[in-house]
Amino acid sequence: MKLTGADIIVRTLIEQGIDTVFGYPGGQIIDVYDSLYKYQNEIRHILTAHEQGAVHAADGYARTTGKVGAVIATSGPGATNLVTGIATAYLDSIPMVLVCGNVPCAQLGTDSFQEIDITGITLPITKHNYIVGSVESLADIIREAFVIAKSGRPGPVLIDVPKDIQMAECEYEPKAPVEAYEMKAAKRLDMAVECIKDAKRPYIYFGGGAISAHAEEEIMALSQRIDAPMGCSLMGISGVPADHPCFLGMQGMHGHYASSVAMNHADCIIALGVRFNDRATGNKDKFALATNIIHVDIDSAEFSKTIKPAYSLRGDVKLTLQKLLELLPEKKRPDWRAEIERFKQEEQANQDVRPGMTPYNVLKLLNEYTDADTPVVTDVGQHQMWTAQVIKFYKTRRFVSSGGLGTMGFGLGAAIGAQLGTGKRTVLVSGDGGFGMNLHELATAVTNNIPVVILVFNNGVLGMVRQWQTLFFDKHYSNTELNRQTDFVAVAKAFGADGVKVDNLEDLKKALDQGFSCDGPFLIDCLIDKDEFVLPMLPPGGSMDDLIVKVEK
Amino acid sequence: MPKYTTAILVRNQFGVLNRVTSMFRRRQFNINSLTVSETESDSFSRITITYEGDNELHHQIVSQLYKLPDVSKVKELDSDESVTCELMLIKVKNDAATREDIRTAADAYKAETVDYTHDSIIMRIAGDSRRIDAFIALMREYSILEICRTGVVALERGSKTILEIMD
Structure with missing residues (x-):
């Protein structure tokens, strides 16, 4: 059948299994919005308050479902507003396809109204991008974009479509959804197998790559087979159930003490889908020196x-682990286990046991409300690390957080996407800084009646930067004391949501009762002290010898 | 530092060179020379780069190249197993005192005079980069006005082609 380019875009998205697309209309994408109107029974469009919210929502949708997130935006500022969100998805390897409008081909390169070189701008933050040159190539470009977005290491792909191509017509034949390239297991495992067999203190370290490979079962099987503890990067959280006896939690700059120490003591680290970011390793020249890394x-x-x-093993984490499991005999390592128990006890001894509205107590209470299905989304900063440390995840893809880029303002959009993707009541843990960056998405949450409980850790400061200023900048609190008069509950109400302010655990419990029975968004303005610390802390560029476990105030 | 000459077969499409060089810039990879041209096939262009670095840098460059969807093949061209060549045009001052010396040097290096005026000479020389470097060093004795080098092009010896390498 003959369709316009705009219709082809929407039909191809539907054909590729997209049921929800996030976006914002504008002049150079108006034809696509006309097609969305036409096909509204087959594809749901979520209008956000800002294009950045749309990408973060598609990101939250993709992270919680494993599907490709889809975004539509107009040219110029519509396209540039996507940039932070694309970079966020790129750094965390989240599959996404974004379609932007642009000025008609004849006007490209003339600086016409709302024209911007978005393929140029997004070159280093997309897996690939396209500027479509003919309506005939449009459908196949979109299909190729889906292949690239979900194959191998996933990532965002952007397609820039000039307006005349949206209006031009050509034949369209629907096709089956594209498949990602076939994944393969790594080859030549024998040396790595010997290394694991010989190890006295193996440590399994997994990250986001293990989650996208769906390798949870294999990781736990490996842990049991070789009697090794498991730890993860921030991106690996929710990969293994929190109550697994061998799971030590997140390692790294603000990781669990036992997890970081065990990693540092290990003589063999089996690293699965991680990229040894500086936040995970500290000073790389002093990182895990006595260790063989696989x-x-x-x-x-x-x-x-x-x-x-x-040993570097290139391959799909799940398939490679399956092969490794065929080759590895069962082995008990009681001495290592005893050592791990000691690390755990040391961690326990340093546990924050103060009563009252401490971040730890707030999140412990939140744990009583979330279940295995609840997506918990964060912004970026202290609250993010506390959430990563305290909230218990029992199901993969339920922790949503901007890891690589560390995007403040990520949370609310992502929470909306996570809720729409899973259909489950979602929790957003944010801070007053990060929440303030994109709080206009409350409008989206209200319009779409999104059940999301928003916990704003409100301490009136940019807590993470303040923590660094306290520790490393002689308490020069340069521009981290917000001195704002924002009433977040009033803000929530102004947007048509509900909320309460709490400053004690009893009220917090009541607020959570209310929030978790509310149909739409519910905000809890949660007052905490501005001098709370995220601990332990590996100072930037430091090694495990520099680990800060306690701070005397 | 080992020197590498690497051939990259890319989709013959608008903007591909930009994608490759943008990746080099972003990753802080320092390239000594880069050439790009059409090939025997309409579907592909060929980029040849040279750089110095350790094995890890080389591995990084190759791996990062393969991550670009427009990149089809990447092949390191070992100097023993391949033919490399570079072309240079060099313009020097023409005056009576040095004219004869320049001509002798040009003969020795098989540099061809392609433009001759009362006060300038342009010579064309092709060969491996070391030979061209040596010729430039020689010409520095006189007055070099301008130099234009193409960068290295290279092909593997024998009948094998870059298309035959496995991914």
């Missing part, structure tokens, strides 16, 4: 990028 990743560019592994 690095399994689908992206061979990660080998030796920061840390030189003893």
Whole structure:
């Protein structure tokens, strides 16, 4: 059948299995919005308050469902507003397809109204991008974009479509959804197998790559087979149930003490879908020196990028683990286990046991309300690390957080996307800084009646930067004391949502009761002290010897 | 530092060179020379780069190149197993005192005079980069007005082609 380019865009998205698309209309994408109107029974469009919210929502949708997130935006400012969201998805390897309008082909390069070179701008933050040159190539470009977005190491792909191509007509034949390239297990495992067999203190370290490979079962099986503890990067959280006896939690700059220490003591680190970011390793020259690292990743560019592994195994984490499991005999390591128990006890001894509205107590209470299905989304900062440390996840893809880019303002949009993706009541833990960056998405949450409980850790300061200023900048609180008069509950109400302010655990409990029975968004303005610390802390560029466990105030 | 010459076969499409060089810039990869041209096939262009670095840098460059969807093949061209060549045009001052010396040097290096005026000479020389560097060093004795080098092009010896390498 003959369709316009705009119709082809929408039909191809539907054909590729997209049921929800996030976006914002404008002059150069108006034809596509006309098609969305036409096909509204087959595809749902969520109008956000700002294009950035749309990308974050598509991101939250993709992270919680494993599907490709889809975004539509107009040219110029519509396109540039996507940039932070695209970079967020790129750094965390989240599959996404974004369609932007642009000025007609004849006007490209003339600086016409709302024209911007978005393919140029997004070159370093997309897996690939396109500017479509003919309506005939449009459908196949979109299909190729889906292949690229979900194959291998996933990521965002942008398609820029000039307006005349949206209006031009050509034949369209629907096709089956594209498949990602076939994943393969790594080859030549024998050396790595010997290394694991010989190890006295193996440590399994997994990250976002393990989650996208769906390798949870295999990781736990490996842990049991070789009697090794498991730890993860921020991106690996929710990959293994929090109550698994061998799971030590997140390692790294603000990781669990036992997890970081065990990693540092290990003589063999089996790294699965991680990229040894500086937040995970600290000073890389002093990182896990006495260790053989076996690095399994689908992206061979990660080998030796920061840390030189003893063995690099390029392949799908799940399939590679299945092969490893065939080759590895069962082995008990009671001495290592005893050592791990000691680390755990040391961690326990340093546990925050203060009563009252401490971040720890707030999140412990929140744990009583979330269940295995609840997506918990964060912004970026102290609250993010506390959430990563305290909230218990029992199901994969339920922790949603901007890891690589560390995007403040990510949370609310992502929470909306997570809720729409899972259909489950979602929790957003945010801070007054990050929440303030994109709080206009409350409008989206209200319009779409999104059940999301928003916990704003309100301390009146930019807590993470303040923590650094306290520790490393002689308490020069340069521009981190907000001195705002924002009433978040009134803001929520102004947007048509509900909310309460709490400053004690009893009221928090009542607020959570209310929030978790509310149909739409519910905001809890949660007052906490401005001098709370995220601990432990590996100072930037430091090694495990510099680990800060306690701070005397 | 080892020197590498690497051939990259890319989709013959608008903007591909930009994608490749943008990645080099972003990753802080320092390239000594880069050439790009059409190939035997309409579907592909060929980029040849040279750079110095350790094995890890080389591995990074190759891996990062393969992550670009427009990149089809990447092949390191070992100097023993391949033929490399560069072309240079060099313009020097023409005066009576040095004219004869320049001509002798040009003969020795098989540099061809392609433009001759009363006060300038342009010579064309092709060969491996070391030979061209040596010729430039020689010409520095006189007055070099302008230099234009193409960068390295390279092909593997024998009948094998870059298309035959496995991914």
